[in-house]
Amino acid sequence: MTTASILGGSGYGGGELVRLLLAHPCVKVQQVTSRSHLGEYVYQVHPNLRKRTQLKFSDPAALEPVDILFLAQPHGQAQHHIEEYARLAPKIIDLAADFRLRDAAFYENWYGEKHAAPQWLSKFVYGLPELHRAEMASADYVSGVGCNATASNLALLPLVRADLLDTSFPIFIEIKVGSSESGAEGNSGSFHAERANVIRTFSAFGHRHTAEVIQEMGLPDVSLTMTAVDLVRGVLATVHAKVKKGVTTKDLWKAYRVVANENPFLRVVKESRGIYRVPEPKILAGTNYADIGFELDESNRHVISMCAIDNLMKGASGSAVQCMNLMLGWEETLGLDFAGLHPI
Amino acid sequence: MTTASILGGSGYGGGELVRLLLAHPCVKVQQVTSRSHLGEYVYQVHPNLRKRTQLKFSDPAALEPVDILFLAQPHGQAQHHIEEYARLAPKIIDLAADFRLRDAAFYENWYGEKHAAPQWLSKFVYGLPELHRAEMASADYVSGVGCNATASNLALLPLVRADLLDTSFPIFIEIKVGSSESGAEGNSGSFHAERANVIRTFSAFGHRHTAEVIQEMGLPDVSLTMTAVDLVRGVLATVHAKVKKGVTTKDLWKAYRVVANENPFLRVVKESRGIYRVPEPKILAGTNYADIGFELDESNRHVISMCAIDNLMKGASGSAVQCMNLMLGWEETLGLDFAGLHPI
Amino acid sequence: MTTASILGGSGYGGGELVRLLLAHPCVKVQQVTSRSHLGEYVYQVHPNLRKRTQLKFSDPAALEPVDILFLAQPHGQAQHHIEEYARLAPKIIDLAADFRLRDAAFYENWYGEKHAAPQWLSKFVYGLPELHRAEMASADYVSGVGCNATASNLALLPLVRADLLDTSFPIFIEIKVGSSESGAEGNSGSFHAERANVIRTFSAFGHRHTAEVIQEMGLPDVSLTMTAVDLVRGVLATVHAKVKKGVTTKDLWKAYRVVANENPFLRVVKESRGIYRVPEPKILAGTNYADIGFELDESNRHVISMCAIDNLMKGASGSAVQCMNLMLGWEETLGLDFAGLHPI
């Protein structure tokens, strides 16, 4: 068995990782750390793990050597300790935003501070297998992904791969998100009485995940607008753009099918009957799927491309496990076989 | 007291009208009709009216003459009986979509059928006081408004009034809606187990309310995309567009303040602190307010304009009562003074 | 106009009071205090009040004399300053729990600490008009009510008034509550991701509101069990008990109708058709109604009595305004005429 430890296991992404790794057929979870819950059983914070593990949260300072180390800390910590972590484990996957961007200046521009370990940026592969599968086979260091960036990148992927967009028009991406995105540490606006029933646009422009879309998709004029809705898990990204002249619905079908065929967790959803005709996050809770779909108004070339994911799975911990599988030469889908629930 | 009757009072818009008119200081509700609930107490269908009225639903065929008649039937019925209704009441407000468009060919284009009373189209004033206040003072016939069209038109109003948009770029309007919009008659996708927790884009293009935006705003390239979220009452429309070169945030502030000052139910919401910084529908439940706000990315001229309303109030019955007030020469805000709830 | 001030206006109960008093035809709101939001506009915390008031939160230390003073502070503060408040206003209504119990020893038993002003306990009338209407006409000091106690007391009222219960059996009261009950200051379990979708029994026995039920109903063996559900506003209390031998459904109908006829805000809800057959809190949001209903199993004498209220209205600020109306000799229902919304 490959040993794995999780640094920062009391947050939502860390908890999801613990769940996935405990059920993974080739992995043994060695340590899960938490400063604030030190000594407590992991199941006291993540109650779904009761009767699944007797692990207790251990001290991050007492981290032992391990085959693969997952970093699930708040943003901005890993870059200060990466050398130390690299001495503990030959393989590292960092779920935070510390190593997602390739360029130190670009990082500084979006995060408003100098990067503490710029020489490490080029050692990391951006952690979305659908974009960097081949590189992962030989990678030692893989970054996490922003959940909103992931939904946006996968909504754009078929259009960009097939070169169907008229990039002289702006690209607006409207993103609706659930409450788990803001993490286990909330603010007064996160309390149920204020957060329930919302349609609340908390970021009109300038969300940091935009940088990951620009880097990975190479698009000049793209903006992400973030709106919170009443849901715990899930993201829906909706790309609004214009296709090139002459592009037809048939071309789009082909482009979407190609990427769905190449990627085990991508599914095209575009039905003409039934309740579930378009990508929707609610049925993806707990799964690693990204459902994609589109609609074209041929009269004016408007295209809408949608991608739905579970922000804690495909948008965070699920993709991280998928990366681990590729890094270690295992079947890509190992330990990620939960189909999701209907209804939910 | 002015007498008023409501044709079609068992639906959500009709029920809201009954509530508003029962509490209106100058109106006496004479009849409320319903075929399917004939003979039942109105409060058995609208339980909020228990101990408020002993009215029973009466037969639409037994409608008596009245000072003002509200039509709250499903779309497509009023145009077949408008002559008959006009003999019963000198003033008519039709909440359905039958008389919202001014042009018969335009109607046929969007509704896919010939209009049954095209000669009546020009007799109706489009029922949004913020656009047609002056005409209402002398109008006998006023149409309803589409709730999504209303949120879109009011989000666009400051930008269009001040001529700030670069109309060479497309205008995308992203609209998120609650479940009451689909009316008291639902389908299998409306059942709670399927409809809870959704982020479901049920109309990417071509929603009929688009026609009202085109007619009232005169914009060439505009599309409405409709997404259902987990909420009962409320609509948020978000306009994505480009402003003309040189337009600044200061220009936008001025444009928004002008329309808010001219209109008692418009409020600019753009705060830099607190939980409620942007327009949000949840706190508008039961009120006639339309909260508007904006955000400008000066680097690339992207503007986001938001409008939040209660779809059953400002988007339907509230605007209808506001129109009645103007038609009858009363104070515009009469009977529409509920402030809304916080939290909710 | 009668002047009124609110000490502690940034919480949910305080905000609801501001809304009600601003709309009250005989009252002028003089000051609303808040330490944490000092100097902010009231509408920045309670966004429903935008365009309704330009009041700012003032310093509690700068409170001026006033005709009637509402105390809406956290529990435990008013008892330390009541002498001082009494010098500022001839009439006081305290929404907190400081003066709800008549007996100092009983208070100490339930609150775990000595009362700081025991001599004041007998000067206060318990603030539920349905129990103490006559005394309020001459009262200067009226307490608030616990929201769960109110739902319980009003569910019990018809049974106790008509002496129908077999008190040799225990009385279990199951109470389901929304999230606004825990106030604007929450804890980590109040964050949306943890609080959404819950059925969470947070107090099996010993909730402090039990003391108000024992005091007001005089029952020997009664317990309240509190369960949080996914709703913002609302309480449903369900009494489980045994009736005396020979008591019939007809006896119960009579007992419930009597109290509903005597009290403008009580309504009996017990329908055999339609969607809303029993008391339900959701349609009461923003109203001062208490809907009551019952079901009897004549085979074994089990009775179920239900009472639904809005915890911030009938369970707090609405009852407080109703008390004010009675204390000042006004119509009991003044300023409390909102009918509530359907659907919601």
Place this chain on the structure above:
Amino acid sequence: MTTASILGGSGYGGGELVRLLLAHPCVKVQQVTSRSHLGEYVYQVHPNLRKRTQLKFSDPAALEPVDILFLAQPHGQAQHHIEEYARLAPKIIDLAADFRLRDAAFYENWYGEKHAAPQWLSKFVYGLPELHRAEMASADYVSGVGCNATASNLALLPLVRADLLDTSFPIFIEIKVGSSESGAEGNSGSFHAERANVIRTFSAFGHRHTAEVIQEMGLPDVSLTMTAVDLVRGVLATVHAKVKKGVTTKDLWKAYRVVANENPFLRVVKESRGIYRVPEPKILAGTNYADIGFELDESNRHVISMCAIDNLMKGASGSAVQCMNLMLGWEETLGLDFAGLHPI
């Protein structure tokens, strides 16, 4: 591989069975039938199964012989065709209520009609492994369980097994349920706008699942009260009763631990810190766990016993798969290893 077919696979219980059996390591799904969705892909109705199966719904009349047959039809059908089904499969599990009760007169009393195949009642084992594990090893026919009965029976199990209840007092069971319980076929009260935000007591007494509690627990005076809350999946049953004189909290701890140790899917939840201190259904979505807990007021012998389950899993399809595992001599937990999600 053992072959299995599902008669009636388009409902919620049927869909859950398909999901579980597709993922079961020892089972091959042969046919899934549906009259109303004949010829459609199973994933068009259960969208979580997209990319998991290319099965289409087949005609119930074309059912082929199979190793084990699951009946997931509406109540009242299986009893008319059981002979025919028994010719198709040596092992049958019926999820409906047709064969849950052992006594034909008792059945008639609760279901209001004569049973169509009374001679078959004694051939079926009641399908709750925690009560009938030993019998299942040799059973050919196993019934389903009522979800509310299951939550009630498992809440009662430790108390009854250890003989701790004072049965001279009545037992009230308060049950809160999500919307998936009413099945894929709803009524007008199931539409989201009416069903969201509810605390709606839809059955005060006489729910049919009561019969299963009486039969299995042998208690004289027990009543179930059913209240719908805003949640899709989940049941919480809360037993209110009196324990015998002298029973202590320690006795209860022992009784609960005994049953949890004997049963792989039972867990005792009774924490003094953290957010999840008591049994809660939300974290059980998709799992087969039944979380149980209790609280005792030693001053008056009131005991509260809680059991939380996912109504579609432990309350229906999960228990059915668990029964299958026992009937076929497999590991009891096979195919039921999903841990559930946090947060959700």
